[in-house]
Amino acid sequence: MSDIKQTRGHVEVRDFGLSYPTLDGPMPAVTNASIHINPGEFVSIVGPSGCGKSTLLNAVAGFLKPTVGSVTVDGEAVDGPSAERGMVFQQYSLFPWKTVKGNVEFGMKMKHLDKASRDRAARTLLGITGLTAFENKYPDSLSGGMKQRVGIVRALATGPKVLLCDEPFGALDAQTRVIMQQILTNMWQRLKISVLFVTHDIDEAIFLSDRVYCMTARPGAIKAEIAIPLERPRQQSMMMSSEFLALRRGLMSLIREESLKAMGGEISDLALEGLSIDMHGQSFADVV
Amino acid sequence: MAQPADLLTGMPAGTAPPAAPPRPVWLYVRRWLALNSEALRAVLIGAVALGLFLLAWHLLTTYRVVFFVRFTNVPSPAAVYESLTRAMHDSKFMMHVLLSCRRILIGFSLAALVAVPLGLLMGRFKLIHETLFPITEILRPIPAIAWVPMAIMLWPTNEQSIVFITFLGSFFPILVNTLHGMSLVDPVLVRASQCLGAREVSIFREVYFPASLPHIFTGLTVGMGVAWVSLIAAEMISGQYGIGYFTWEAYSLVQYSDIALGMICIGVLGLGSSTLIRGLGRLVMPWNRT
Structure with missing residues (x-):
């Protein structure tokens, strides 16, 4: 390993x-x-x-x-x-039309991962970064720090x-x-x-x-x-x-x-x- | 024995509070009123203004005021209301209304189905933009009404030419706004999607399209307005049915209260269709709360 x-x-x-x-x-x-x-x-x-x-x-x-x-x-x-090569941007660059979870799942969706494993991975990553309570929120309602946590998690989600x-x-x-x-x-x-x-x-x-x-x-x-x-x-x-x-x-x-x-x-x-x-x-x- | 009342609950002090204290309804009502005071104010003022408008209309027509404009032949609100009650039982009037709605539905839907994808493609692919943009720019300033003679030549039936006019009226606002939306898509979001493994089709579906949606809906709202303008004009010129024709026919037949009825009907239908689109927009774009 x-x-x-x-x-x-x-x-x-x-x-x-x-x-x-x-x-x-x-x-x-x-x-x-x-x-x-x-x-x-x-x-x-x-x-x-x-x-x-x-x-x-x-x-x-x-x-x-x-x-x-x-x-x-x-x-x-x-x-x-x-x-x-995952990227984290200064301007956060979250997709405003996707929820926090939707943003995190995006890369896995592009990899054609099935819904269940996408869901599991996203929840785990959001849990680690303390964003579980916000998974169904849209980025516009988050603070800058939260947005960038989502940005990092989103970039890491594809491995x-x-x-x-x-x-x-x-x-x-x-x-x-x-x-x-x-x-x-x-x-x-x-x-x-x-x-x-x-x-x-x-x-x-x-x-x-x-x-x-x-x-x-x-x-x-x-x-x-x-x-x-x-x-x-x-x-x-x-x-x-x-x-x-x-x-x-x-x-x-x-x-x-x-x-x-x-x-x-x-x-x-x-x-x-x-x-x-x-x-x-x-x-x-x-x-x- | 008298006990001092608790300041918060209003209950006598010392009495054990119930497990789940029932909150008085009036408290909710008061809070709701406080939270929605702005909206209520707007509704209230709007209703008063509408009432005043009707009152002015009533006074101007009953006293047949002539002051630059002549109200001598203008029907009173009561006369129009009478026309309305008559029309509600008249299947012919309903047919006029339904036919107009059908023309709007077909013309507008076709316009949306062509203009939105075209705008998306023009916004994404330079060659398509470079090819089509000059043509659309020349055709765009031509008012839909100016197309009436051409439409009559182009289409075998009157019905088709009227739908075509409606289509043209809404086509350009939708196209222009879709293009505008595409030009405003944040390139960083496109790059973000590429870094997450998105390819052309996915970028289009997951980034360009949702990013342009607010502008597409602006285009649809404007397009719907222009569709009604074009439809009514077309119906007045070459129609045999429809609410525009009804209004024009009322003038020819000297049924003045029907003119006002037709006009009000057009206003209500236009308002209704824009509201429908706005509601649809809110449904499709739950993130776009303004």
Whole structure:
């Protein structure tokens, strides 16, 4: 059993580049990005807005074709979206005309699962996430946190190899966000599924991930890859630990540099003064 | 011996409350009134306004007011009511009404059956849109009434041409609104369905169609209104039966109270059919509570 899980959900993005055609010729959105997700690993991508982290995610989902490079999942090239790669969207994207249960059952219905097993699976998943009382409600009557719980459960219901999350908690308030992070971690640990998580929230990335990729400003490229050695299960209190804070400082300065670049070169020198950070005795440059 | 009454229940303090205290009906009535006060207010004001309208009509016609417009020949509400009671026992009047309803039913249903799928296909497939859109855009501004001579040439019987006019009247509002609905479908929902394994047919059935339904129903409601407009015009021009013909015939036969009766009848039928569609919409779209 554990053997199967170990080999499932290996994502490999190699020398990925994507550019959009414009009148001035191809405009690169992402260049030369290589990332990988080991089976069962939780990996985040952080970067300033517009750096192409969502582009990368959408390429793994199969919505965008790479201009150069390759995207493979378990050795197979990604060719269009599929239920193998479940996705959680920032805007929840629940079907308003389906009840909570209908939304969760959707993917299984597409797989032509019979009604009884669909029903059973949906109820189990809704039970785990505390949504049983809302199974017959329409999404419009749910709070943001509930909607996104449904979004996560819906994506997991088809048993995907990889879960792709596009800033899923970006629209939630701080308290709900923390709870949702716990729920997602719990689900991930139960199912041992690979996760690719895109966010601009550094705390979120560190708290959730095994590894974090940091992207540069547009055109996006991978600037750094940082392992998060915090032990699991992770507790809220860890966010105050010196280890966490050190990781946070490191990532923060990486991102800040890129955000400033994205906003315009002239202010970057000024703002970067005095930003030399030590991490576990390594200098900032070593981490990069 | 007198005991102080409990503030909440109104029962003497100290008496054991029954297992399930029967709640007074008036409490429910009061709460219901409080919850529905807005709606009740609207109904009340509406009824008063309607009453005032009838009163004004009554006064203007009994005193045969001439003030820019002439009420000398306009029938009074009482005369129209008399016409109505007479008409209710007249099988011919009922036949007029039923025939008009049948024409609406056939013309409108055909329009919905053609325009909705066409709109869905045009919204989904670019080539179909690019091909048909210019044609529909040229035909759309032509009022259904302007089609009457052409319809008479096209169709062998009068009945068919009138149904055709009704069809045309409702066709374009339904098509345009369906197209509009399709253009507003959230692409993220389409992507969400693809990530859950949906393919073309499923995406169409599970995403595009339900997402467009509110607009389709707007189109049906508007289309129903235009269908009545077109039908009445067509009946007045080329009909031998139908409520539009009845109204026109009443004018020719100098039966003025029947004119008003015909008009009111058209109003009530139009209102009824729109209400029917709205109710159907609510039934089909339980998520769309507004």
